[in-house]
Amino acid sequence: MKKRIAILMVLCLLLAGCTAPKETEANPSFETATAPAEATSAPEPESTGTPAPEPSKGQIFLYGEQHSDPVFLNKELETWGEFYAKGNRDLFIEMPYYTTGLLNVWMHEDSDRILEDIYWDWKGTQAFSRDYINFFKQIKQDYPETVFHGTDVGHQYDTIGARYLDMLKEAGMEDSEEYARAEEIIEQGKKFYSLHRYAYRENCMAENFIREFDRLADRDIMGIYGWQHTDIDAMDSSGEVDSMAKQLAARYGDRLHVKNLRYGDPIRTDRMVIAGKEYDCDYYGTVNLETYATTLGIRYLEVWSVENAFEDLAPYPAVQDEDGDRFICIPDMPVELQPGTVYVVDVAMQDGSIDHGVYRCDGTRFEGELIIIQIDIPEA
Numbered sequence: 001m002k003k004r005i006a007i008l009m010v011l012c013l014l015l016a017g018c019t020a021p022k023e024t025e026a027n028p029s030f031e032t033a034t035a036p037a038e039a040t041s042a043p044e045p046e047s048t049g050t051p052a053p054e055p056s057k058g059q060i061f062l063y064g065e066q067h068s069d070p071v072f073l074n075k076e077l078e079t080w081g082e083f084y085a086k087g088n089r090d091l092f093i094e095m096p097y098y099t100t101g102l103l104n105v106w107m108h109e110d111s112d113r114i115l116e117d118i119y120w121d122w123k124g125t126q127a128f129s130r131d132y133i134n135f136f137k138q139i140k141q142d143y144p145e146t147v148f149h150g151t152d153v154g155h156q157y158d159t160i161g162a163r164y165l166d167m168l169k170e171a172g173m174e175d176s177e178e179y180a181r182a183e184e185i186i187e188q189g190k191k192f193y194s195l196h197r198y199a200y201r202e203n204c205m206a207e208n209f210i211r212e213f214d215r216l217a218d219r220d221i222m223g224i225y226g227w228q229h230t231d232i233d234a235m236d237s238s239g240e241v242d243s244m245a246k247q248l249a250a251r252y253g254d255r256l257h258v259k260n261l262r263y264g265d266p267i268r269t270d271r272m273v274i275a276g277k278e279y280d281c282d283y284y285g286t287v288n289l290e291t292y293a294t295t296l297g298i299r300y301l302e303v304w305s306v307e308n309a310f311e312d313l314a315p316y317p318a319v320q321d322e323d324g325d326r327f328i329c330i331p332d333m334p335v336e337l338q339p340g341t342v343y344v345v346d347v348a349m350q351d352g353s354i355d356h357g358v359y360r361c362d363g364t365r366f367e368g369e370l371i372i373i374q375i376d377i378p379e380a
Helices: 002-014 070-085 097-106 113-121 130-142 157-170 177-195 198-214 244-255 290-296
Strands: 060-065 090-096 147-152 221-226 256-260 268-274 277-288 298-306 341-349 354-361 372-374
Touching: 060 070, 060 244, 070 130, 070 221, 090 097, 090 157, 090 198, 097 113, 097 147, 097 157, 097 177, 113 130, 113 157, 147 198, 157 177, 177 198, 198 244, 244 256, 268 298, 268 341, 290 298
Parallel strands: 060 221, 060 256, 090 147, 090 221
Antiparallel strands: 268 277, 277 298, 298 341, 341 354, 354 372
């Protein structure tokens, strides 16, 4: 399992004018993370964006997600509905500037042609999901004044990006700010896919966000991004530069609020017997891995957190394979891993079998991520 799950972690890392709103107050149930006083970022590689000189005084509410997962999309729709009801209209998403430009045009059209064209251009990415398309349709239906803001580098620059430029040309807008900005994001995309440097992308995302947010005249915004970009205490996936959120924290301080939608309350509590003793085990649901079923043979993981079991199971050694300790290290766990905790993980394989294991988290990390190491517990 070690090789399989380590490969999986790498794949997950790759997957990588409106009405002025009323002032937004933080929901008491919304756990905010206040920004650190300082954040550091590696000087290389540099992006091409130029941040605005004066920070906006608006509030930023960032939500970390797992892309295209229906559970997360439903939470995001509900949350955006709450913001929208308070008068907010600006929704930042992990898309290029020109993709959201086309989405904003589509919001005012009767046809779904633009959205469908974008959908097929997303083929081969995590965005290629009917659940994600329905997410946008629901926003159009229920929150029609939404304005999307894209702050990612230029993905699909030769299809979606080219189509956006063609649309502006037809409208006689080749000399417009919109056209120049789209070209800039296209160049970011070309450079990113040439370098394959995720640090470059992370810096671009932070600078693009700053530029877009600071031009909104102190309006509050909600943003939806992959959870790694919203970890206010972390480096980016490459470990070279600060995450987007950490870079934003250095600029906006306590006006930045972050919530990771991955981690919620347990779905239920089960009773399990482990090494002859019964424990309460909080069930946190599944990690859907169907995207990788063909290449890795894994369909999904189910995860439980075991209460008060770490000391009891400390004497048991780690399961060994040809590479050493057998461990799981993926960034998409539905529960935040805590050192000193035991977990039960069922790995559902493509052939229908279930690999059932007990794991402990002792604080060991693999490439910056906490890992859980399987415990060798003899069968009763």
